[in-house]
Amino acid sequence: MVDANSGEEKIKEGAGEEEGDKITNSCGGNRWPRQETLALLKIRSDMDAVFRDSSLKGPLWEQVARKLAELGYHRSAKKCKEKFENVYKYHKRTKESRSGKHEGKTYKFFDQLQALENQFPLSYPPKPLPTLATTTNTVALLPPPTTRPIATNPRNPPEPNNNENNNNNNIPFSLPNMNNLFSTTSTSSSTASDEDLEEKYRKKRKWKDYFRRLTRQVLVKQEEMQKRFLEAIDKREREHVAQQEAWRIQEMARINREHELLVQERSTAAAKNAAVIAFLQQLSAPQPQTQVMISLSSSRWPKTEVHALIRLRTSLEPKYQENGPKAPLWEDISAGMSRLGYNRSAKRCKEKWENINKYFKKVKESNKQRREDSKTCPYFHELDALYREKSKTQNPFGASFHNMKAHEMMEPLMVQPEQQWRPPSEYEQGAAKESNEGQYERRDREEEDEEEEEQEELEDDNEEGDLESVEDEGDSRYEIATNKLSSVDTVE
DNA sequence: GATCGGTTTGGTTATTGTCA
């Protein structure tokens, strides 16, 4: 898998993730060294508030990338985002499965991510966080010191009487007379008698005592503050735990309620099913199971379903081309889908249509080369053909669609041959869609392989015109690939 | 209301590294 971004990160220095600690940042090709990941986490967590406040995240990731670059790690914004998401995702996954096989093991970025989750500023470099008094990291968590730096320079001693909190101080803030202390030019400067010396010595001792007491006092104060701070943290910790406990209890209650509801629903559903089955048995209709599978559609759209949607949409488009409301179109499509055995609401159909088009456009615009044998996005060929068709009919001489090259415009419009599709009747007759899923998957893959081969062949030797008719080799009646918008009716 | 662009979240797959 080669990303467009990977060019800048191709340098491989043979160092793995763990060695990232010891080596420079440019190691390991696309892999993120530990330090780099930590830097990313740090930056991202620092900007967490900004991220939460902003609705447009793109520029923020640019900023993250810039900050990372300042640290010597060059990654694109997209990569930063992706990396963060992946790390976060993995963290969540491992956290959830901790009770299972991961028990006893901790994800190496657990502390950072946990801290981020708890809206707690991260420490850096990372070390186990929460026990605040134990690690040196906690220093980073401490608020900026409120005690003013102590003036150790005897020439600038603290102003004695400006201190508002010195009532209960034992320190005598009535300072010795500084002029006397530092003035070597006393009135009796000419005589260096013993008395003078003794006087000086006494004053010196006095100052010494004063600073000793001051230092002691400051230390006591600092300890007191630290104690108060730790108590506050402790209190907050307890509150947090209590909150979590309360939340847990609430959550348990909610889960219990949901469980009861589920049980109720299940029992009513079972009753309904039994009634329906009984009814069907009474009718003893020849093919009662044809519609049973309809409701089995999962949230993920199988390939065949996407194909059906595209075909329905393209076939119904002319009917709704006027600027009228589109809702009936999607209702129609939804109905068509259900006729084919797919239970999708109009909204879902519309959403799916938008999503596949969005992704298709995105890929086209990025000029990314898709692998011919790409197993993903089976609808690409169809959309491609559809858009080519549109661009031809709407603007045959104007700007080409997505900067299509001239020779590309000449290429035959290749709707994916419907020969790759199962005729609905075949699988509609199946007892349940689920049970056939594996089989269909295999068939899909086989069909895709055939499809790709055929596509290649056709592209190789066929540069002209429409492919009016491709006869199916199989035993069923399949639709023919053509550049005309195909009608869904032929499927049925 | 329709459309579009952006984002979030979750799933999947392929690859790489580590360790027994």
Next chain:
DNA sequence: TGACAATAACCAAACCGATC
């Protein structure tokens, strides 16, 4: 060497807000 963890990258679904 195989199992497994970790990672990168991709994709899909769903949602939201802006714009027309």
